[in-house]
Amino acid sequence: MASDAGRILRLRLRNHLALMVGMAVAATAVAAGSWKLGLLWLPNLERILYDSALTRFTHRQGVSSDIVVLAIDQPSLERVRNNPTYARNFGNYPWTRNLWAHVVDELAYRGAKAVLFDMVMDERSTDPSTDESFAQAVRDTGMPFYLGMSAHPSTPPFPKVDPVHVPRALTPPRPLPAQAPGQDAAPQQAEEFEEQEDPSQAPTDPIETAKVLAFPVKTNGRELPLLEYEPTPGLRVPSHIVPPLPVLLPEAGGFGLVEVEPDPDGSMRRTRFAYSDGVNPFVTLPVALAADLFGAKELEFSGRTMRLGSREFQVNEDGSAEIDFGGTLYQRFPLVPVADVLDSWGLRQEGKAGRKEDLEVLRGKIVVVGGLALGLADQKSTPFMALTPGVSKQVAVLDNLLAGRFITETPFWVSVLFGLGLALFSSVLLMTLRRPVLEFVWLLGIVPVVFMGVGVCLALGRVHPLAALPAAAGLLSSLGATASNHLFANREALFIREAFSRYMEPKLIEQMIEESELPRLDGEEREITAFFSDIRGFSSFSESFRDNPRMLVSVLNRYLTRVSSALLYEGGCLDKYIGDAVVCLFGAPVNHSDHAVRACKGALAVQTAVERLREEFREKNLPDVYTRIGINTARLFVGNFGSDQLFDYTAMGDGMNLASRLEGANKAYGSLIMIGPRTYELAKDSIEVRELDQVRVAGKKEAVRVYELLALRGELSSEKRETVNRYHEALALYRLRRFSEASIVLDTQLSRAPQDGPTAALLKRCQEYAETPPPPEWDGVTSLDKS
Structure with a gap:
């Protein structure tokens, strides 16, 4: 199968x-x-599938061992506001920059490796001394400090420069000396600046500023994306770098763009590493820090590869890469409130050292400073969260740079x-x-x-x-x-209607089509019942029409029409005519579950139709006809068989051969309808039969029981039933080798029913065995010859 x-x-x-x-x-x-x-809607579908796959398959356990987020969270905002000293010195958010001076000092004391500020400082404070306080703290601690920068269309472009980057060694920073308790650094520094020119007001050479902010990028023919601004949908105008505070330019380790880079749906999924304002190249903030970390003098793109110092990364064809977030900000990175660092600095200034382990997580880490509080209006979307602090992107990009891999499109x-x-x-x-x-x-x-x-x-x-x-x-x-x-x-x-219209009842064809039970015309295996019939003595029958062959054709057509009509009425499918022989299938192509019963009913109907035809032939002085039938049920392969020129729907298999042999075996038993064992098993509750014998088909070792089909259940006459009973009695004696006793039973019954062919056939066999007993190995099985 x-x-x-x-x-x-x-x-x-x-x-x-x-x-x-x-x-x-x-x-x-x-x-x-x-x-x-x-x-x-393919772009939208792509984003949905990508986000789902990213969150399900790339979620990583554990927190980063390289990065700590210094969070400007809501509790920190409240603690600074509610602390009178803090409120007086630092004001409301955005805090004065001397707060960040203390934070940088404390981070240096705690052994932080570097600080990346996810913010821009391009507007001077109302108190310039606080700007200098911050710059002084960075300078004195030696803290590697990296600051964001933004772009705006109203800013004039820098002149073109040949940027040069000398990698800065990320040496351990040094904390500032402790001050007197309660004393803030800002007032002392303010007095100093009263005697000098305000550095934040000092003119800055645009060329020198451009050299500090620009970064050498080797594109190898690739065009860097332009910094642009879209004031209205569809209208994009060029943007240029807004320079940070001049006082911070010589102190910071590097500057980088903090572009949001959202996809069309507003979610952050990918990043570019460098942009151009149409004049000079600029890198993003995480790249600015990673360049010093990896000892890079330039950023180089070559095909789908990006090189940054000692590291090489795979990128997309356009130089971008997708961010491997690995989880949410809160799952992936340790978070330290900025107020904790500020409190620790205050305690240290007062000589009240806090618990060292509280901020030990900062030691040797890159500290990313960013806003987490909702009131800061810095909430963005990522595949992992609908609303997440914007610093999530900067931290994730930096984490990917440190890990040496991004997600890239094939x-x-x-x-x-x-x-x-x-x-x-x-x-x-x-x-x-x-x-x-x-x-x-x-x-x-x-x-x-x-x-x-x-x-x-x-x-x-x-x-x-x-x-x-x-x-x-x-x-x-x-x-x-x-x-x-x-x-x-x-x-x-349509093909089935045309092909089967001559072989099946039209209503069955339509039923088959309507119930979607179309046969597999290229073949299938199923259990069906095969029907074979033939005219007994057809050679002699046709001989009588030797001088009138046209009459022979007419008579034969009448015979085949009667037989076919009876079979079609019971749902059979006419397979073929072989001369006077009729081959019919029950159970294919229509999958009737009662195919065996239908075949038996069809065989009995054929016998009834032939009996009527015999009467008609006798009235017209035509030769008599008898029909012998063989029926067998088996699993057969049914379908269209033949050549490219001619094919037909039929069945193949040993079961078909047995049905044909059973039809021929009727001659030896004097029976008219012989059925196989599987047919009897399926139809026994609906039919009356006589067990004829056990036979062995040529080429097969296994013996099978065969039966004579006599009538439908309940329609057998009492005389015929008596004949069948005596036959079964004699058959049992026959199988016990009691041939003489069986002969007596059969001979007595034959005198009562002289026309019963099977009784006469078995009597003759018993008489022969009574005179010449079979060999000792005889098993009571009769072999059917191929003929």
Whole structure:
């Protein structure tokens, strides 16, 4: 059965492969074109699938061992506001910069490795001394300090420069000496500045500023993205760098852009590493810090590779990369409230050292300062959270730089190839198996299949093949295959109407079509009942028409019409005529569960029709006709068989051969309808039979019981039942080798029913064995010759 099913699949694949491939190619082309043009909602679907796969498959356990977030959280805002000393010295948020001077001092004391400020400081304070206080703290502690910078369309561009970056060694910082308790550094420094020119007001050379802010980027022919601003949808204007406070320019380890870089839906998923204002190149803030960490003199792009000092990263074709968040900000990074660091600094100044372990998490770490409080209006969206502090992006990018990997998109052709493979698999799967349930399940399952594939790529390789394009290709190909299957089904229905109209009752054909029970014309295995009939002595019958062959054809046609009508009435399918022989199938192509009973009813109806025909023939002085019938039930392979020029719907298998042998065996037993054991087993509750014998078919070792079909259940006459009972009695004696006793029983009954052929046949055999006993190994089985 498995080999038959495999043959069917191979035939379908061979016959429709060109259509399957064409359908897959067309579906992939439509999907690829729609992706390029932004049609079919593919960009939105892509973002949804990517976000789901990213959060499900790339979520990592544990917190970073390299980065700590110094949080400007709501409790810190309240603690500064509610502390009279803090409120007097630092004001409300945004705090004066001498607060950050103390924070930098304390971070140096706690052994922080470097500080990255996710903020910009491009406006001078109302008290310039606080700006200098901050710059002085950075200078005196030696803290590697990296500050954000922004761009704006109203800012004039810097002149073009040849930027040079000398990597700064991230040496351990040194804390400032403790001051007198309660004394703030700002007033002393303010007095000093009263005697000098305000450094924040000092003119700054644009060329020198550009040299500090710009970063050498080697693009190897790739154009850097421009800094742009979109005041209204569709209108983009160039932006230029807003320079940070001049007092901070010589003190900071580096400056970098803090662009949000949202996708069209506003969510942060990817980052660029360098931008241009149309004149000079500038790097992002995490790159500015990583450049010193990796000893980089320049940032270099080459194909899908980015080099930064000692590190090499895979990037997308446009120089961007997708961020491997690994989880939410709160799951991935230790968070320290800025108020804790400020309190620790205050206690140390008063000589009241707090618990050392409270801030030990800062030692040797890169500290990223960013706002977490909702009131700071710095809430963005990432795949992991609908609203998360904007610092999440900067921290995640820095973490990816330190880990040496980002998520990168596969080349477009890989996604197209993925889509083509899925589309081809879909068309082959649905057009070979042709299961309506499978069509429905597969249509629902394509997106989950693509989702799992993308998830595995993200988890194992940190690569992102497109999901929406292959999903669209698979769905379009599946819809095409489903439509094609229904078209084939309609064609098959039309073919079945035409092909079976001469072999089956029209109502059965329509029932088969309406119930979607179309036969598999390319073959299938099922249990059916085969019917064979033949005219006894047809050679002698036809000899009588030797001088009038036209009459022979007319008589034979009348006979075949009567036999065929009786069989069609019971739901049979006429297989073929072989001269005077009729071959009929029950249970195929219509899958009748009672096919054995129908075949028996059809055989009895044929006998009744032939009896009437005999009477008609006698009245017209035509030769007499008798019909012998063989019926057998078995699992047979049914379908269209033949050549390219001629084929027909029929059945093949040993079961068909046995049905033919049973028809011929009637001659030896004097019976008219002989049925096989499986037919008897399925129909025994509906029929009356006589067990004739155990027979062995030529070429087979196993013996089978055969039966004579006599009537439908309850329609057997009492005289015939008595004959059957005596026959069974004699058959039992026969099998016990008591041939003489069996002969007596049979002879007595034959005198009462002289026309009973099986009684006469068994009597003759018993008499022969009584005179010449069979050999000792005789098992009571009769062998049927091939003839």
